[in-house]
Amino acid sequence: MRVFKKKNRGAQLTRAESLTCTPVKNTRIREARLETGEVLLTYPIRIRPWIANLIRRFGWGINRFQSKKLHLDELGTAVWDLIDGRRSVRQVIQRLAKRYQLHPREAEVAVTRFLRELGKRGLIGLK
Amino acid sequence: MAWNGIRFMAPVNWQVGTIGTRYLLLEEESRPVLEIKWARIKGAFSHKAHLHRLAALHGRNLGKAVRESPLPPGWKKALGGYSAKAFSWRGKTVSGKGVILYCPTCQNATLIQFYHRDASKAENASERLLASLRDHRQDNKVVWSVFDIRATIPNTFHLVRQRFEPGKFELEFMSKAQKVTLYRWGPASILLCDRDLVEFARAMLHISPVEPRSLSLAGSKAVEWNVTPPPSRWAHLWGRMKAKPSFQWTRLWHLEEKNCIFGVRIEGKRPLDTPFLDRICAGYESL
Missing domain, CATH: 3.40.1000.10 (Mog1/PsbP, alpha/beta/alpha sandwich)
Incomplete structure (x- = not known):
């Protein structure tokens, strides 16, 4: 019996496949536009039950710990605004590259890295 | 390519x-x-x-x-x-x-x-x-052209480091006596939205107390500065002995139509040759 069994992460998308996916925003996110035009996202976070119990025992309000904020810079805001549930990752990359005169490959790395980070925080999903 | x-x-x-x-x-x-x-x-x-x-x-x-x-x-x-x-x-x-x-x-x-x-x-x-396909040239120069940059460097310099990250490209070349570093940053509209080229240069290249000079380079805004040890014999000897090069020259220029910032830094232990610096800058362009 293998003690340290490798986790089965399911089928991984290839780079070509992931570029054809469409990013979709999480509907539970609150989006605020700052004076600078940048976006401030407030998103819920899931607290592990034992941490939630601990918080309750100390008598702290649980609501304080249930959301987090993320301030996007100008480039991040531009990508965020391009996510409309219809455009694919490739289309987002092309639009961003055109707008800021970036090399397509440079834009691809920047956008995919950013989307991966948003995905990890549960701010977007891919369909 | x-x-x-x-x-x-x-x-x-x-x-x-x-x-x-x-x-x-x-x-x-x-x-x-x-x-x-x-x-x-x-x-x-x-x-x-x-x-x-x-x-x-x-x-x-x-x-x-x-x-x-x-x-x-x-x-x-x-x-x-x-x-x-x-x-x-x-x-x-x-x-x-x-x-x-x-x-x-x-x-x-x-x-x-x-x-x-x-x-x-x-x-x-x-x-x-x-x-x-070509694998050699007759003029003792090597062309480096990838993504959106192209540079022509003498063949006495060899590549020691390359870095292509979103927003920042960096190529470092060494010869026996000198080191040449080429930079490309972008998008300039974002990098320069709340500061000028001098402030950007200070932040990116950690300029020592030397004051950069602003100039215009073929219609583009540019800044340039150089570090030279004082012209005393001891300073000259100390400069030759220490590992870090004593002579340094840097130029940054903003290509507005390409929305990027180009930079060249040349370092050496001996005084730098100005026509050589200009040739490197002239051969470094955006595609």
Whole structure:
């Protein structure tokens, strides 16, 4: 019996496949536009039950710990605004590259890295 | 496209996927289409030995059988000046065809592999690419042209470091006496939205107390500064003894129409030659 069994992460998308996916925003996110035009996202976070119990025992309000904020810079805001549930990752990359005169490959790395980070925080999903 | 001595014309939709000191992997729609590696050969060159080594590597790593194949007539015509041997291999979803080249003039050996999904389409592209392939120049200069930058550097300088990250490209070259670093930052509209070029230069290149000079370079805003040790004998001796170069010259310029910032830094232990600095800057351009 293998003690340290490798986790089965399911089928991984290839780079070509992931570029054809469409990013979709999480509907539970609150989006605020700052004076600078940048976006401030407030998103819920899931607290592990034992941490939630601990918080309750100390008598702290649980609501304080249930959301987090993320301030996007100008480039991040531009990508965020391009996510409309219809455009694919490739289309987002092309639009961003055109707008800021970036090399397509440079834009691809920047956008995919950013989307991966948003995905990890549960701010977007891919369909 | 030009990198470390090799130059060729690739189709527009073939993009650099991986880049090494003497290695390039080009992709089309995120799939590999061309792999090229090269090296200077000391002594005699044997196509057979290199093909054998390649076959062993493919067999071990990828489970593909590489076999020697006749050189296609189109390739033979395109590769007139080279001594060439072709090979091919076939995988489950992709097959490949390649050639091992040896240039007797510069003793450079090059391995080129084309990954095929649609063989007929690939044939024309490969012929055109091979016809444009060059591995040496007569003017002792090396052209570096990838993504959206192109630089011409004397061949006495060799590449020691390359960094291609979104927003920042950096190429570092060394010769016996000097170090040349090329920078490219972007998008400038974001980087310079709340500061000017001098402040940007201070933040990015950690300028010491030296005050940068603002100037105009072919219509572009530029800043330049140099660090020179005081002209005393002790300072000169100390400068020669310490590891860090004493003479430093840096220029940054903002290409508004390309929305990027270019930079060149040259360092050395001896006084820097101004025409050389200008030549490096003149040869460094955006595509």
